[in-house]
Amino acid sequence: MADLAFQTVSGPHHPRLPLLPSDEQSHMREAVRSFLAEVLPSPSADAAEWNRVDPGGALWLRMARELGLQGLTVPEDFDGQGFGLAEAAIVFEELGRSLCSAPLLGSMGLAGRTLLHAGSPGHHWLTALATGTMRATAALESHGTVAASDATTPTLTGRIVPLIDGVGVDHVVVAARHPRGTGVYLVDTSLPGVELTPLPAIDLTRGFARLTLTDVPAEELVRPDAVAVLTRARAECVVLLAAESVGAARGALESAVQYAGTREQFGRPIGSFQALKHRMADMLVSIEGAAAIVRHAAVLADLVDKRDDLTVHDLSMAASVAKVASDRALSFAAAECIQIHGGIGFTWEYSAHLAYRRGVSNRQLLGSPESHRDALVSLQVNDRGR
Amino acid sequence: MTTDVEQFRARALTWLDQHRPRRTGWTEANWGQGSDLVPVFNNLPTEADMVALIEEGAAWQRARYDAGFAALTLPREKGGQGLPIEFVRVYNEVEALFDVPVWDELLEVTIDLVAPTLAIHGQPSLLEQYLVPLLRAEVLCSQLFSEPSAGSDLASLSTSAVRVDGGWLINGQKIWSSGAQHADIGLLIARTDRDAPRHQGLTAFVVPLSTPGVDVRPIRQMTGGWSFCEVFLTDVFVPDDHRIGEPGEGWTVALTTLKFERENSGVKGGEGLERKYQKVVALAQHHGRIDDPLVRQALGDLYVQVRAVSLVAQRNQESLEGGLPPGPEGSLGKLMWSQTLGQISEVVALILGPALIVDDGTWGTFTWSQHILGAPGFRIAGGSDEIQRTIIAERVLGLPKGA
Numbered sequence: 001m002a003d004l005a006f007q008t009v010s011g012p013h014h015p016r017l018p019l020l021p022s023d024e025q026s027h028m029r030e031a032v033r034s035f036l037a038e039v040l041p042s043p044s045a046d047a048a049e050w051n052r053v054d055p056g057g058a059l060w061l062r063m064a065r066e067l068g069l070q071g072l073t074v075p076e077d078f079d080g081q082g083f084g085l086a087e088a089a090i091v092f093e094e095l096g097r098s099l100c101s102a103p104l105l106g107s108m109g110l111a112g113r114t115l116l117h118a119g120s121p122g123h124h125w126l127t128a129l130a131t132g133t134m135r136a137t138a139a140l141e142s143h144g145t146v147a148a149s150d151a152t153t154p155t156l157t158g159r160i161v162p163l164i165d166g167v168g169v170d171h172v173v174v175a176a177r178h179p180r181g182t183g184v185y186l187v188d189t190s191l192p193g194v195e196l197t198p199l200p201a202i203d204l205t206r207g208f209a210r211l212t213l214t215d216v217p218a219e220e221l222v223r224p225d226a227v228a229v230l231t232r233a234r235a236e237c238v239v240l241l242a243a244e245s246v247g248a249a250r251g252a253l254e255s256a257v258q259y260a261g262t263r264e265q266f267g268r269p270i271g272s273f274q275a276l277k278h279r280m281a282d283m284l285v286s287i288e289g290a291a292a293i294v295r296h297a298a299v300l301a302d303l304v305d306k307r308d309d310l311t312v313h314d315l316s317m318a319a320s321v322a323k324v325a326s327d328r329a330l331s332f333a334a335a336e337c338i339q340i341h342g343g344i345g346f347t348w349e350y351s352a353h354l355a356y357r358r359g360v361s362n363r364q365l366l367g368s369p370e371s372h373r374d375a376l377v378s379l380q381v382n383d384r385g386r
Numbered sequence: 387m388t389t390d391v392e393q394f395r396a397r398a399l400t401w402l403d404q405h406r407p408r409r410t411g412w413t414e415a416n417w418g419q420g421s422d423l424v425p426v427f428n429n430l431p432t433e434a435d436m437v438a439l440i441e442e443g444a445a446w447q448r449a450r451y452d453a454g455f456a457a458l459t460l461p462r463e464k465g466g467q468g469l470p471i472e473f474v475r476v477y478n479e480v481e482a483l484f485d486v487p488v489w490d491e492l493l494e495v496t497i498d499l500v501a502p503t504l505a506i507h508g509q510p511s512l513l514e515q516y517l518v519p520l521l522r523a524e525v526l527c528s529q530l531f532s533e534p535s536a537g538s539d540l541a542s543l544s545t546s547a548v549r550v551d552g553g554w555l556i557n558g559q560k561i562w563s564s565g566a567q568h569a570d571i572g573l574l575i576a577r578t579d580r581d582a583p584r585h586q587g588l589t590a591f592v593v594p595l596s597t598p599g600v601d602v603r604p605i606r607q608m609t610g611g612w613s614f615c616e617v618f619l620t621d622v623f624v625p626d627d628h629r630i631g632e633p634g635e636g637w638t639v640a641l642t643t644l645k646f647e648r649e650n651s652g653v654k655g656g657e658g659l660e661r662k663y664q665k666v667v668a669l670a671q672h673h674g675r676i677d678d679p680l681v682r683q684a685l686g687d688l689y690v691q692v693r694a695v696s697l698v699a700q701r702n703q704e705s706l707e708g709g710l711p712p713g714p715e716g717s718l719g720k721l722m723w724s725q726t727l728g729q730i731s732e733v734v735a736l737i738l739g740p741a742l743i744v745d746d747g748t749w750g751t752f753t754w755s756q757h758i759l760g761a762p763g764f765r766i767a768g769g770s771d772e773i774q775r776t777i778i779a780e781r782v783l784g785l786p787k788g789a
Contacts, residue, residue, distance in 0.1 A: 016700065020704045269785075281779045373686025375686075
């Protein structure tokens with residue numbers, strides 16, 4: 001009865017999912033925000049990389065200990081907090097808002113979600129991930145990586161560029177082709193045959209690396225076919241990435257509003273001029289749209305296993321919508337934030353370019369907006385008569 | 387409470403099933419069947435058709451009201467059902483499954499804007515006379531707000547109301563009054579005190595449009611239709627019991643109506659846009675354009691925009707249901723909605739190409755010209771896009787007021 005409204009005769013159905021945060025979720029946002037404000041007082045281009053922010057890894061462990069961010073979505077059985085994507089998306093919005101360079105997309109997102117969905121063979125790794133003692137990421141597309149298994153242990157060969165949050169990781173979850181499909185494997189980066197090279201990147205607040213594997217023995221997590229696991233993990237990570245972009249866009253808008261409200265020209269605050277006001281209103285419109293979309297996708301992701309009327313197909317749709325909306329919100333807000341700041345916005349010292357860089361980079365991660373738009377049409381048109 | 391809502395939902399479903407057919411949608415599968423109208427402003431060939439359309443909508447409203455499925459949130463003593471706001475949403479969700487009469491802007495103004503404004507600000511005698519008739523769409527009401535020299539700057543309006551024995555004498559000109567040619571009364575804002583600060587010298591009235599001195603002249607708009615009017619008022623006598631609120635409170639009354647107007651387009655836009663999106667997809671399929679990469683990009687983008695409107699509207703609705711006061715966030719919805727209408731036009735033009743510009747009688751094709759020609763109107767009606775942006779900038783973002 002509850003879903004009566006959505007038994008429409010044609011078109012994709014949209015179960016109404018609650019969008020307002022719970023009190024607990026709001027408190028979580030506040031806690032993450034104040035933690036980040038304390039440890040990352042103001043982002044600067046010269047210290048934006050996580051390895052400079054946290055050279056000894058103490059902050060990473062503190063983040064695990066005090067907030068449990070690394071284990072936020074890890075089940076309690078594996079020493080995690082057992083929260084879902086709805087909470088994780090809120091955390092990622094805050095991470096994006098402060099342009100935090102901590103590699104949580106790789107750890108909690110790419111590696112964590114894949115290990116979780118891969119099933120029991122990889123679950124024991126979740127504890128190390130949750131406590132922050134394991135630093136991992138994942139490559140969800142095979143990039144031509146192949147798995148050979150002539151002996152009992154499969155070996156991987158391939159080259160993955162760019163590996164998201166790959167700098168300094170000790171493990172990488174890798175999707176690789178084998179003769180009967182695509183499998184998921186876990187690689188220890190300390191083994192011979194592994195080359196992990198940090199790469200210069202447009203986004204100064206995310207670590208990218210190149211991973212080269214030459215006959216590296218790997219632990220097989222899913223086989224024969226891991227497409228379902230990878231599809232779901234990827235969609236969830238798209239939602240987290242989108243949440244991060246929405247947060248970064250919000251940060252850019254807040255900064256623009258703050259500056260425009262105080263900077264004076266022609267004897268009055270520049271924020272009183274309609275040309276600027278209207279642009280900031282447009283920034284808010286695109287951010288609020290993207291935020292509602294991301295929230296919906298995150299809530300949906302948590303219900304896929306719990307409700308009969310929701311499937312991974314719905315999640316993929318919601319995630320693609322989120323990616324397109326959030327990419328647009330961030331690229332627009334970050335560019336306008338620079339413009340509204342004038343000359344200072346174009347300087348290296350001022351942080352406005354960091355959000356702009358994040359936007360240029362995020363747009364290309366986990367599928368471009370162009371590929372997601374196309375996917376949306378495929379998902380709908382093939383969906384008829386469902 | 388949940389049980390109440392679910393019982394209400396079941397009751398609404400049963401009642402609707404007794405009175406209306408289920409909606410069949412507009413898909414590639416049933417292409418060519420039924421009405422292909424997709425206007426932004428209703429525009430039928432003859433005046434008689436328009437009257438019939440409005441009457442069909444009004445009859446539907448009466449049926450709903452009499453069955454207890456309208457005026458849900460108004461208190462019982464004011465002719466409503468006294469229900470929490472979530473019942474409105476639930477009813478709309480159920481009704482969306484059914485094929486119901488085409489809604490006209492005049493009905494929306496009467497039922498969703500004027501009636502609730504009157505319920506808040508009207509004196510008991512005025513409510514007694516008009517509220518239920520308005521809610522039952524027996525009496526239809528047009529807004530007499532804008533003037534030739536007072537559009538976005540509504541508070542500068544100059545139509546005057548001067549006290550005379552037993553009432554007021556009104557002189558001036560109103561414009562952009564939707565459906566006034568089919569309305570029985572008007573909600574009019576006039577200047578009653580020229581010496582007071584401009585927002586404080588205004589007063590609101592209910593003006594029967596049959597009163598001598600009222601001259602309603604329809605204006606033809608760019609769609610070819612006649613959705614709105616100019617209304618000339620020459621020595622129009624309005625009894626004092628037709629005043630809404632105290633003299634000088636007209637601006638407050640106007641703001642109440644404008645707030646309902648923003649909310650209305652902001653909250654209910656989503657569902658209609660989702661349906662229109664489905665029609666655009668069907669259009670692309672029918673015309674063999676669904677595999678064109680440009681069309682796919684445009685459709686994907688439109689879908690994202692439509693979802694944004696729906697979900698922002700839903701979030702606003704949840705805030706309202708949670709008892710949070712409605713705020714200027716309604717401006718977000720109105721702006722997003724009018725932008726989406728324009729985006730639909732763009733995608734349809736991309737899909738149809740030259741087939742869009744001439745009518746060769748093909749079902750579901752030239753009909754889109756009414757959408758394309760109507761969409762620009764909603765960037766202006768109900769507070770222009772620019773006014774909405776200023777509201778968002780000043781009241782949501784807290785930017786300083788302009789000079």
